[in-house]
Amino acid sequence: MTYRYITTPIYYVNDRPHLGHAYASVHADIMARYLRAAGHQVVLLTGADEHGEKIAKAAMLANEAPRAFAERHARTFEEAWRRLAVEPDLFIRTTAPAHAKVVSNCLTRLFKAGEIYLADYEGLYSVGQERFVTEKELVDGKLPEDKEPPVLRREPNYFFRMEAHRDWVRQLLLDTPDLIQPTQYRNEILKLLEEPIGDLSISRPVDRLDWGIPIPWDAGHVTYVWFDALLSYVSPLGYPEHSTFGDYWPSVRHVIGKDILRTHTLFWLSITHALGIPPYRRLHVSGHLLGSDGRKMSKSLGNGVDPLEAADTYGVDALRYTLIREVSFGFDGIISHAVIEQRLNRDLADNLGNLVARTLAMVIRYRGGSVPAPKVIEASEHALIARASELPGAVLALVEEMKLGRAAERVMEFVTELNGYVASSAPWALAKDSGASDRLDTVLHTLLEGIYSVSNLLSPVMPGKMSELRSLLGVCAAPVWNLRWGEGVKPGSRINEGILFPKRISTDIVERE
Structure with a gap:
């Protein structure tokens, strides 16, 4: 022990x-x-x-x-x-x-x-x-x-x-x-x-x-x-x-x-x-957190961000994610409302949230909301499986050095790869081809399994949202570390649609200028 x-x-x-x-x-x-x-x-x-x-x-x-x-x-x-x-x-x-x-x-x-x-x-x-x-x-x-x-x-x-x-x-x-x-x-x-x-x-x-x-x-x-x-x-x-x-x-x-x-x-x-x-x-x-004016946050300057108000406005998990991604530990950096909003919209809503929404919608549309069983695994799937398998070790090595932002970035790079896989495999085209049913099953299962891996890898950063994500995937709400590929989502189980990270458009014109 x-x-x-x-x-x-x-x-x-x-x-x-x-x-x-x-x-x-x-x-x-x-x-x-x-x-x-x-x-x-x-x-x-x-x-x-x-x-x-x-x-x-x-x-x-x-x-x-x-x-x-x-x-x-x-x-x-x-x-x-x-x-x-x-x-x-x-x-x-x-x-x-x-x-x-x-x-x-x-x-x-x-x-x-x-x-x-x-x-x-x-x-x-x-x-x-x-x-x-x-x-x-x-x-x-x-x-x-x-x-x-x-x-x-x-x-x-x-x-x-x-x-x-x-x-x-x-x-x-x-x-x-x-x-x-x-x-x-x-x-x-x-x-x-x-x-x-x-x-x-x-x-x-x-x-x-x-x-x-x-x-x-x-x-x-x-x-x-x-x-x-x-x-x-x-x-x-x-x-x-x-x-x-x-x-x-x-x-x-x-x-x-x-x-x-x-x-x-x-x-x-x-x-x-x-x-x-x-x-x-x-x-x-x-290091020191700086306000939007580039000076150290202080009450007298009025350039700070109240963490509890920010959590209420953008969500606890979005704030936690921003704190580790935006300012490298050990160095000074700016955290502002505009910065949190940008991370929420760009990283979480447009990248991870979009991947989740598209995948769940396609499973519901093409497979009635039931997780399909994978069929033949091709080179593109093998590449994703290899990447998912090496990520837990790579993430932990960075965590040991307090490089949490880089650890989360590595996981988000995998999210980007999964989005690229959606584009290259084109499930919507496969769904129109009666002879590509097995291929569609493999693609959809690969996406669900990849998203499940992401939910475990990012759970320490965003425990609430990743628990919500696992519920959408129809799997156990508790995270499981370094689970072998194929042991996550279960064929035949039901998934649900949901918006994981709603985008936020600020009306704070002064800060955004």
Whole structure:
């Protein structure tokens, strides 16, 4: 039995889920679904990061207690994933007592080992990122991702000796060039590691911030939110003693955005090394989603796409498909209403939807809606059978590298081939030839079997629509991975007509211009 562990970021719940959250979660969910289909035992983790200064500040502005505020927003994330067909096996909340216990135990171990010390610190502090920053990180007086400039603070903090682990982290990245993907992010961190990275402040005094997990040996401090949140990758597995941790952790793949790259490399690798936890298997780093104006999506710019509204407008599956096809994972790219509409109309309605509609209509027209049995198989069918047989392996190889868009593209190329097969075999002409009845049976069965293969191959991407497609084909609604050709649609079974992807014509003239 093989185990696979996939995590999304543990999302900071100071606001409602946005498209960047959806992008990471949909990618992680699709990877998990593919790996489950291939026979692996998979755990997909997501969750809510509920502590820290930003939560406390947002709760105060909302006139709520931090716990009530975090509870309300954590539920919005759970609901968002349900609506976007993201199905995590675990949803960690950093306010959970079991998680707090793991954090406290890890802090105590590191303190006893001399990895943590108390010192006064004065420096520039980013409230938005909840960390101290250096002058060289600032652009026009602030971090690029922050709205406000950092503030000067002097206070006693407990520090983790992160600098002591710098050489080990650097050597790890040199020895495992595929640890961070795409590789440009590995190179970015290697550049940072050429110079001292300093020690990491891991506490905040309660007279300034009391919303957090208490430092076990000092009630005057609470734990820094990032130390707390990063440990939420191990606490749900029963770290350190539960067998689940031993089974799943060696395979762990973190899916994150590039804005939290440093925390998942400099911070997390140093912490795991100090605790004796093996480093993660892979860190998949996404780029930024850009609005139709080419700038990073933001609420203040008003250039974003609300994922739940988009799902309601275009369909959940069309949105999921667009997120993996339109922007290659690891790179910046534009997602807009026009982009989603184009993918829906061109790829899904005109290509796949048209293939399905034409095929089902011909089976109903020429064979009364009953799946025909194939007769003599010719070269054109053998070519399609060969392609369908090699696709599951090719798709999985791309999924392993988080090239989900390319994996879906390979399947859609097969759809295009099937459409070409319709044109070249001309079933409408065969139907007029009384001597071509056997040939027509073979062509129609080949198309149905090919479409069934597509429904299985794209099920992790579009679970709802592919289940609907299998129902139209009169087969089991559950996807079956790597099923041998000829074991899908059953001769004599009944099919139904339906429009899988209705085209949508937008009236939003401004964006389309």
